[in-house]
Amino acid sequence: MSGVTHIVADMVTAVTSIQVYIFGGNSMTQSQITRSRVMRRIGVAVAATIAITTMASTGSQAASKPNASKYGGEVKVGIFDTFPGFCVGNNPANSSLMATRTVYESLFEKTRGGDYIGLLAKGGVPSADMKTWTIELKSGITFHNGEAFDAAAVVANIQAGAGHTYAGYYVAGATAAAKAGGNAAAQATAGATAAGAKAYLLGTAVPYDANIVNVAAGDTTHVIFTLDRAQNDFPGTLYASGRAFMRAPAQLLDSKTCAGTPIGTGPFKIVSWNTDQMIVEKNASYWRTDPVSGAKLPYLDKITFNNVKEGSQRAAAVRKGSVDAAMFSGASEGTFIKDLRNRKSVVTEFKSPYEYYPSLWLNQGKPGSPFKNIHARNAVLSCMDRVNYVKARTKGEAQVATSLVGKSNPMYTTRGFQKYDPTFAKAEVALYKQETGATSLTFTGPSDVSSTSISNSKFMQTMWAACDITYNFIVEEGAVIIAKAFNASPKVAEGQYYNAYDAISILLFEGTDVTFNLPFLVTNAFPATSKSPVAAFFRTSLGTILGLNHHSDTTVDTAFYAGEAAASKAGAETQYQNGTAILQGQAIMGSMLNFYYDFFAGKTLGGIGTLQIEKGKSQRLVTNWGIDWTGVYKK
Amino acid sequence: MDIARLLVKRLVLMSTVVVIATFLLSLLMWMLPGDPAQLLVPNGTEIIQKVIRHETGLDRGIFGYYWHWLSHMLTGDFGKYYLNGGYREVTEVLKRCLPPSLFLILYAQIVALTLAIPLGLISAYKEGSRFDRIASTVLFTSVSVPGFALALILSLIFAVQLGWVDPIGYESPFGDPWAHFKLMILPVTSLAVGLTSSYTRLLRTDVIATLKEDYVTMAASKGISNRRVLWKHVFRPSSTTLLTSAALNMGGLIGGTIIVETIFVIPGIGYEIAYSIGSRQVVAMQTLIALVSFAYVFFNTTVDLLTNITDPRTRERRV
8 A cells, every 4th residue: 555655756656557548438429519518418517617617718828929038948847757768558647747748749628617628639520429539630730850740640659559450460460371272370479479569569558549440540630430339528538637648659650769859849849858857948940829919939048857756855846946846746745845935025825725535455366365355345434533644744735535536526426435443444344254264364465665655554554453463564666566456468377466465555546527437446447348449359368457346246347337428418427426426335445635736936927827728728737747837937 | 115015906906896796786677577678668679678778788687787887887988877768878968967076975075074174283282172072963963954955955055045155056167267166155055064074073083192192291201392393193093984974975975965966956977877777877877876875985095095095104014
């Protein structure tokens, strides 16, 4: 439980790694998707509301035409994550994702209202059964290397991420071997060898994109997605919580440079990078202009993102002006946040909502784990002293969880959520021992090497001990924890399992929608009925790794899939909440707190959060990946 | 023994020690739990993991792996950082990381020795005096403060409160020398305080012993000034321990500056070692740690040779 730490500044790595390729998705609100078909579904009343909001916000945020002094300047930013690379399988963590997003852009973005809005895409239109989505792209955009951003580029990106490229190579290899007269074994070997050349493209995007059966270019500006199941929030899949980048096809082609040479369409181009620093410079031919003022973007000449691991030094640097801005995690850096908050004359605070929901995942699949037994799960989850944990471990900067997600998420319900009740927990421990013949309720979990995580783990250990539960935490490096928790190729004969821990606390849930969270909840990314061409390749590997509980309750799948297929927002919410109620009621997983991310900028920076994606539609101000740098300028 | 023979003998010994040390390092890493290929690309398929095992020699047993690594090292191929979809050469990382670390260590040693030598000599010469007691207390106190705590305290006072220097960052001396030295003040001080303390105490002890030698009494009785006796007749024979300690510290500090580098955001070798350990970049980890062990052996051998040259007693052993 990484210190059941939720938190885990360092485990953020984990989080990160995992927040991999995510799909935010806002239930039913596809107002951003432009077309009337969606608007009809949502209803005239909602449409009117949106129209009013849009007008109001356009009026209030209208900016004067920027003068020349806004252009130029170099900025230094303190972050708390390292850079793992830039290929499909590399998952930059929260604050390093912020840097990566200066180079790359996604098809859709998310507005402050929670809607999806086209960025590289103009919009998207679903078929009546919501199993086919046609995405229209903006034209005239080029990648930094001069390649055209068009439907073919999108198809290449999606096929790479979803594992279709890999599978295609496998099939081609096997087919060639069959034509040459090879037997089944020879075909399999030839297929595997051919696919191996594209194995660098594999990552957690494969299970995230599991619902995509086919992607094809209609013409240069239209991409047609065929889905396995109906999905009303598909633009969320193409946003992936800011991670579904569109990379230049040339980058994807080269296995040796894919991770090291990022080529996107973004406002900045890569200058250099290493594990703890990324430097970007202005993309002089960037395609966007400020929709309000018409000013050419971006304003800044250069940005240097430095990993300043030590929170106190990051805070010191932004106070002193050594960096122009710095990002913090509300879960583990409350002390420094509180200090900076009091220095209003020096820095300005930009804070995300409390929309990050770390969870305690109880592994039911691992041989030897006690959590196959519901009494064991009940005991552990009803012995979580959230109030004291938040007070002691986060300096009060987090919110006590009352559900697996926060109130702004359509999954939110308190039904079945385990309350802190040591007496009940002790009774459940007794029942567990009685049913299984075990002499104690003992389980293991990881803590990363940071002192924060270890302290968090110790807190949890003491807390559970009070309920007669023994928690043994293992201190390991973050990278090791991630590799062991998300192991796509466990050596079963050697006793390995997809998730090596009995329990793990990690941040995977976030936001105001379900799209991003869903792949972590279901029993397998590729359901038994899946028509995906890659289901057979990945069902027992990548398809199974995201659900750290490894539970087999398919009623959870049914509820969440029904939510995604619902024709109304209310209908979707009902289904999602039913799914959450099952997860909570069956004690499949629990939650300790909700937290936020924070961004402090020195007084020399302007334009943070003021740039609109289109008139009246502002991007989210601060998220787990910080801020958008396109409209930021130096005063 | 003439110098040439001594040099050859030391080089052979040095190579043997480096081979043994790096093999033991390989063995240790081999024994670590978990499959390194799996840790390098957690989501990679068995195929990609197989490729990595082959490329790194991990599929050839401990001896095969070690030989693969060593033979590549000898040809200048220091290995790779494996990424999911490419790699980075360790050589590239070394080029970037070694200079900042070397500057940091060099400055810290210069500052520490510059302070420690006069302090050690005077403390020893005035043994038991108020100066000696105060110096001992201050040095003992300063060595008791952990390096990371000192670094943070210095940063808080001089960067945040007084605003004299920046709390983080690094500049090349060839780009902006003024910024380079300004940014190095706090990290160098953080490192030098502990070193000064230990060097002073080592020198003081040796000088006190030397001062009791007959030849020192003889020199003093001949009317040579105290300053000349101290510098000319006492310091040189008393400096062997100091020299050895400083040389060993050079090796140790190459990989041992991780905390200071992390706190002050200096892109040095210590930081890279920590990163490669955390991300289980086995080949890079092995190369970087081997470099530290090489530095240990190299500096130790060098100081051995220098001592041989400067201190006749060490080359005229009777037993």
